[in-house]
Amino acid sequence: MYLNQHTLAKISSVFSLLSMPALLLDTDGQVILPEDYHKQLLLPEQLLASPHEPFINGAFTLIGTTDPEPMYLCFSGNSEEVISIAKICSQLISSILRELSQDSGRETTIRRILDGEIDASDILVVANDQQLKIEAERCVLYAQFSSVPAESLIGILKDAFSENEGDYVFEVGRHAIAIVKEFNDDLEPGEIEQYAMALCSTLTTEADQSALIGIGGVKHSLIQLHESLIEAKKAINIGLPFRPKQQIFNYSGMVLERFLYDIPEDSAVQFHQTLFNKKTAKLFSEEMLNTIEAFFDNSLNLSETARKLYIHRNTLVYRLDKIQKITGLDLRTFDDAMTFKLLMLMGKLRKDKKQRY
């Protein structure tokens, strides 16, 4: 049974109230708590046969928890007092574990909603059964990894999310994980990109993994989580051709990219070629295109772009003048910059579609 940090913290707080050392062991006798006590004990047959009966083993008292799946407790001492403390702890910790198991019932339900297996007519009943809020601001993050199996990262992500009620983490493919995030006073929808960036950074530093994260739209009803997951996946698919170096793609902020994605390919090619053709091929070198993208990324700010590219401001002005001379578009003006950007994006999309099919 996987115990998240939240559950471990609850059990630790029970142990901290005791006047004697205590251990929490799994079914194999591996010590789970204290977390820095890396040992495995041999559990006596008699204990395994009837876990609910306290078992005295020399100077120690052992006892199992009740349902759903037994865990074992080991206390230092064998007096009457220790035995009764062992019984009380067994009951207490069993109820903590039952709560966790109930959470896993909720997890199954949320997972079915994500998969689109529950329809709107059933949602009220299902939500009531599992005591889930129907109305709440939530969104789905979809994290995609290039090689590592998702199951190896699920533990890290569960630890990162387990303290927030209303957050759920699921493996949704061999290399993908979905995270359902509920917004509250601590996290507003506007902060979700920052949240995803922190997640990327955690995966890099703690699991050596580079991830692509798609963020689905913020939804107000539980039933819409399925839609948010689809949007999160789409965000990566649509966003990646336009910004191949980016790791985070927020569906709600990609209106332009979504619009262009839906344009028929023939039209996109035609428009793209009005600007990018034989006549301009020499002008639009990789360096020139990087310059233009940086200029757009820095909101047409000459000084900031020059600083970021580490070129003199005059060099940038010279390059923009050259573009204006050959294409007639002055990228320092909003309308021309917008025209250029649209035509450039159409080209990226075309290239990506060609590579895919």
Place this chain on the structure above:
Amino acid sequence: MASVSLKHIYKVYAGGVTAVSDFCLDIEDKEFIVLVGPSGCGKSTTLRMVAGLEEISDGELYIGEKLVNDVAPKDRDIAMVFQNYALYPHMTVYDNMAFGLKLRKTPKAEIERRVKEAARILDIEHLLNRKPKALSGGQRQRVALGRAIVREPKVFLMDEPLSNLDAKLRVAMRTEITKLHQKLQTTFIYVTHDQTEAMTMGSRIVVMRDGFIQQCDSPQNLYDYPANLFVAGFIGSPQMNFFNVTLEKQGGAVYALFGDNKIKVPEEKLQKLLSDECIGKEVIMGIRPENISDSKEACQKFADSTVKVHVEVTELMGSETYLYLSTTGKDGNIIARVDPRSTSRTNDDIIVAFDTSRLHFFDKDSETTLLNR
């Protein structure tokens, strides 16, 4: 704390693009080394290879005495700080700093000790209960540094950590990071494209271009003795002025000739020439803006190395004035950094003197320096 040794490191991407070539560098324990160069020069790739985020195509990487080519990043005992400080918005500063340690199952008391110690070093103890949105950009970057410090790594790797901050804050944080290095006494490897950052922070600087190390030296030596034209132009702002000149012997002296101008090369410079073969040939002469003066005293002192120029533009910077000058035999402007009380005005025709003890000469083909130190 540890030394880092990169031995003949290469990074070749699928498709054959070589991002880093034959990178050899020994970084001493507690050293603050800065990798600097323009975009695409391979500095970040090198750092990411040290971090383990990029695979090394060839060569050996040692952290301390240990070969770490195949060691996972989290087991390399390094901590990385990126330009994007990526803090969890719903967590307090304390929780953000403690998060990595929690994931590594560090005991609570130890987490508390490390977080409080890092907060004390960074002077952010009063911010521990705040959420990131209640912090300024500089404070957030400090928290990101704190998150790295609590891991107590052997080596800190920083990839342009200040480039998201505004100009004023960047200057302030520059000093903070230098102080931090002094306090922590740990090896720092810092990547930037900003030569001012490199010059002010590094105990040694590695200048890179197109995946190759151009020069590795102390900031002062890089400035005074650039190994090639690229380093000479890259280090220093405004950048060094370059002239295509012919070195010609006339009456026992050697002159650098360009356009109608004639600069006498002093004897001490001639003695430093790597070879006499360049005399009589075309070379590139360099001089930094602060070594060109329009003052009477300088023109008298360097009477045989004066140039007639036309003042195109003057820029008063407060503590100094930049003169943008044109003359025969030089495409583009010459920049001179002169006294702010200079009387030179736009469209004046004036005479400026070159401090010839500060001249640099580079081979026209190989672009390497022609001078000994």
